[in-house]
Amino acid sequence: MGDVKVLGFWASPFSGRVEMALKLKGVEYEYIEEDLSNKSPLLLKYNPVHKKVPLLLHNAKPVAESLVILEYIDETWPEGPPILPKDPYERSKARFWARFVEDKCMPAMWKACWSRGEEQEKTKEEAVELLRILDSEIKGKKFFGGDNIGLVDITANFIAYWFGIVAQVVGLDEVITKETHPNLCKWIEEYNNCSFVKENVPVKDKLAEKFKEGIQAAAKSSPDSAS
C-alpha cells in the first residue's frame, strides 16, 4: 500500500472527496491538516502550480486536483470497491457528470450563497436549473454510480451535505426542495444516511460557523462588492 498522506482542510468538500475515496478503498493514510492562511512548505513544494488542498502524497509522489486524485486512487488500488465503472462508455458518463457537478453546479451554488441582490437571484435560478438536470439524471437510481457510491456521488458531496448547511445559513433553503428536485432530494437522503458517509463529513454546527466566515470573505472580495 505504501506511505499515503493527505494534505487537506477539514471544511473543504474537495478534501472530503479524497478522504472518502481512500476510506471506500480501505487505504490507510495519514491526514495532515493545512492552515490555509499560512500554507505549509510541504504543500507549496508538492503543489507549486495551484498551491491548493487536497494533495495526495503516495510514497512521496504528489497527486493534485481532487478529480485527478480520485481516478489515481481507483487505478492504484483496483482491488477495493470501484470508484469508476469498468465499461468505457459508463466511465465516460461518470466523467461527464463529475465535470458537470464540478464546473457547472458547484460554482453556481456557491455564488448563489455569497452574492447579493439581483445577482443572487440570477445565480440562484441558474443553480436551480442546473440541479434540475442532475435531478433527471439520478431519477430511478439509488446512486449516480448505480447501487453503490461512485465517482459522481463522491464529487457531488458538496450538493449532498455541505450545501444543505450553507443554504440554511444564508436562507437559500428553496434552491433544492422535494417539490423542485424530488429525485435529487431522495439521493441526498440516501447518501447522507450511508454510515460510510456519516463517518466522513464535518460536524454540522462547526461547518455552519466556518461557512459564515467564508461567505463574508467571498462577498467582500467580489468585484461587485459595495464595501
Added chain:
Amino acid sequence: MGDVKVLGFWASPFSGRVEMALKLKGVEYEYIEEDLSNKSPLLLKYNPVHKKVPLLLHNAKPVAESLVILEYIDETWPEGPPILPKDPYERSKARFWARFVEDKCMPAMWKACWSRGEEQEKTKEEAVELLRILDSEIKGKKFFGGDNIGLVDITANFIAYWFGIVAQVVGLDEVITKETHPNLCKWIEEYNNCSFVKENVPVKDKLAEKFKEGIQAAAKSSPDSAS
C-alpha cells in the same frame, strides 16, 4: 470498430482534439460539420446539457466534452498508439496537465486576445506566467507525452497552432517567444512539424479570418464592452 461519427466545427480546437485522437488510433469516422448559429437536431438531441461540439457518436451512443471523449477513445481502442500512459502515476500527471491547459491557459490566452486596454495587459501577463509553468514542464522532453504525442499534447493543440495565428491577428506575438518560453517554442515547432499534425489542422488564412470575427463577437458580448 462500429459506427463512429464526430459532430464538429472546422475552426474549433476542441473538435480538432477529437479528430486528432481518432486519426492517431486509426479509427475511421464520419465527420459532420455543425452550423453553430443553427445547431442540428442531432446535436441538440445527443448533447442536451451543453449543446456543444465536439460530440462523438459511437454506435449511436453519445460522448460529449472533448477531454472525456479523448479518454473514451483511448479505452475503446486500446490497440492503437496510447493517448494516456499505462502507469497510474503517469496517467495522473497527464490528466493534471491536460486540465491545467484546459482550465487555466486557454481561458487566459483567449481573453488576452479579445479584451482591451488594461484588462488585456493583465490577462496577457497572466497568460505569459501560466505558459511559463508549461515551459518548465516540457523542458527536456520532445512531447508532453514523452517521445510521442499524448493527452496533454492533443489538449494543447490551441497553444501549438491556433494561438500562433490568432496572436498575429491581434498583435500579441510577444506572449510566446523563444526568449520568454524557449522550451515551449521548441515543442510548438516539433508539434507543428509532425506530418500527423499538419494533416489535421485548419488552413491558416481561413482560420485567421474566422478568428477576427470571433474576437469581435467576444469583445462585443463582454460586460466590459464600451459598445
